[in-house]
Amino acid sequence: MAREFFRADRVADAMRRELAQVIQKEVRDPRLGMVNINDVEVSRDLASAKVFVTFVGEDDPAKIKASMDVLSRAAGFLRSHLAKAIQMRTIPRLQFRYDETSVRGQQLSALIDKAVESDRSHHSSDDGDDKE
Structure with missing residues (x-):
């Protein structure tokens, strides 16, 4: 409807x-x-x-x-x-x-980007340890 x-x-x-x-x-x-x-x-x-x-x-x-x-x-x-x-x-x-929704959205987006980057760097360092 x-x-x-x-x-x-x-x-x-x-x-x-x-x-x-x-x-x-x-x-x-x-x-x-x-x-x-x-x-x-x-x-x-x-x-x-x-x-x-x-x-x-x-x-x-x-x-x-x-x-x-x-x-x-x-x-x-x-x-x-x-x-x-x-x-x-x-x-x-x-x-x-x-x-404040757009400001909060930008802050949350920045936190998500930071967490994703941290996760990538954490996984890349784990991959290097497995190859040794």
Whole structure:
């Protein structure tokens, strides 16, 4: 059976696309670098939306916090742009959240690579002992 698409899902998708463009083109704060909108979760009553973001090439927690502050302060501005772009009676309140999933994924990938390399070097040293 085909998956049902709820209105909240369609609104979230439209908001994600529009926010990515508006943040890139309209938010002019030097503290804000390149922003990726990973996901938008809109409540079923369309009253609020959680916007999950990451910052390209940014690892410093102080800079991440500053960028999150910029986005939080720009929420009203962004919401007004969404109101112009998306035809809805009311636009959900925006709550920006830092999305750590990509960072955690990179850390786990690095740990896996390290374990695989360690395993290879361990097996290669075992093979050398068997040949003697």
